[in-house]
Amino acid sequence: MERITITIDDDLLTEVDTLVAARGYTSRSEAIREMLREAAKRVHLSDGAAPCMATLTYVYSRGLRDLPQRLVDTQHEHHDLGIASTHVHLDNDDCLEVAILRGPAEALRRHSDELTAQRGVRHAYLHLIPVPGERHVRSRRAHTQRHGSR
Ligand code: NI
Structure with missing residues (x-):
């Protein structure tokens, strides 16, 4: 040391x-x-191509020009990364969103930067969780065996 x-x-x-x-x-x-x-x-x-799940949290001002529309457009452009999102109306001015994402770490980082670099977006935090591909495949198989395939 x-x-x-x-x-x-x-x-x-x-x-x-x-x-x-x-x-x-x-x-x-x-x-x-x-x-x-x-x-x-x-x-x-966040540098690599490692498969990840992520949560992206941010607060934005809904009254700021076309910010809400730009955020939605960005999410649609990268719909392949999005799994779900939750929207909470914080007060008269602000909204809180949590997006659950899946994809290569680097793509998630870029998508997160694209959303949160916009003026009017605050308290942004991307939490990346590595999901080793092999383990993911195995757990899906185990899931199918338990519940049967429909
Ligand atoms: Ni809202």
């Missing part, structure tokens, strides 16, 4: 200490190592 020195502003350091206390890390170093591992995992995963 190597010792490095990082520069961090006071506000962010306060956030780190809050996380250390809340999550029960033994030190700032442990907390930062864990966050870096998580970030690295997300970057590696």
